[in-house]
Amino acid sequence: RGFASQTDGESRLTRVLREKFPRASAIKVVDISGGCGAMYEIHIESEEFREKRTVQQHRMVNQALSEEIKHMHGLRIFTSAPKP
């Protein structure tokens, strides 16, 4: 799917994540609620996740999106550090 066809929600979340994770090498946000903005899938690869346990990595994302999450029904998070 091309960048031009992102939903408003996907764009906004991507923007917030870019701000909160300046060292991210890859960010992908997908609306998995059919465009309703109810549920998202978040993929982030960032140096900021290195040596952190998965729960901690996910907490960082929860923290970054705490305002937006209040309006979601659910979200899936996939985090990783770039391969060295």
Add this chain to the structure above:
Amino acid sequence: MRAAVRTGWRIGAAAASALRGRAGRPLSQAAGEGSGTEGGSGESGGGGGGGGSGSREAVERLVREHPVVVFMKGSPAQPLCGFSNAVVQILRLHGVEDYRAHDVLQDPDLRQGIKDYSNWPTIPQVYLNGEFVGGCDILLQMHQNGDLVEELKKLGIRSALLDAEKDQEKK
């Protein structure tokens, strides 16, 4: 990476203990699920004292009552959410049928209280030996990378998948 996840789990336990040990300390966020509940930590009566089902004390009792405790939507016999169902299925694959499951849809105070307790905005939530492990995505990852078999072993639970492997080797 495996070792980091395993040992990291233990460090997470220490952090969780620090959170539990301070009754009345406000937690930073209590994000709702977009289901109409307002955000804000003051909503469920403070969450620190009292005997309400969402209080820290009540939740603490629940997460400690069994080695494996799950907070979900619906029940293991009838999950009412795909992510809660995924947790149930993963546990079933490992032969873990004896665990405590709490349906947060039946108790709004518990629904909010468990999120305050773990500082985690979503359901399902899995607790092993009283420690918050994560939600569906994390349990799935632990299942895929073998960490879940290890963590169950630490609880004295032998994963059914180990026996399945053994049968395969015999053939």
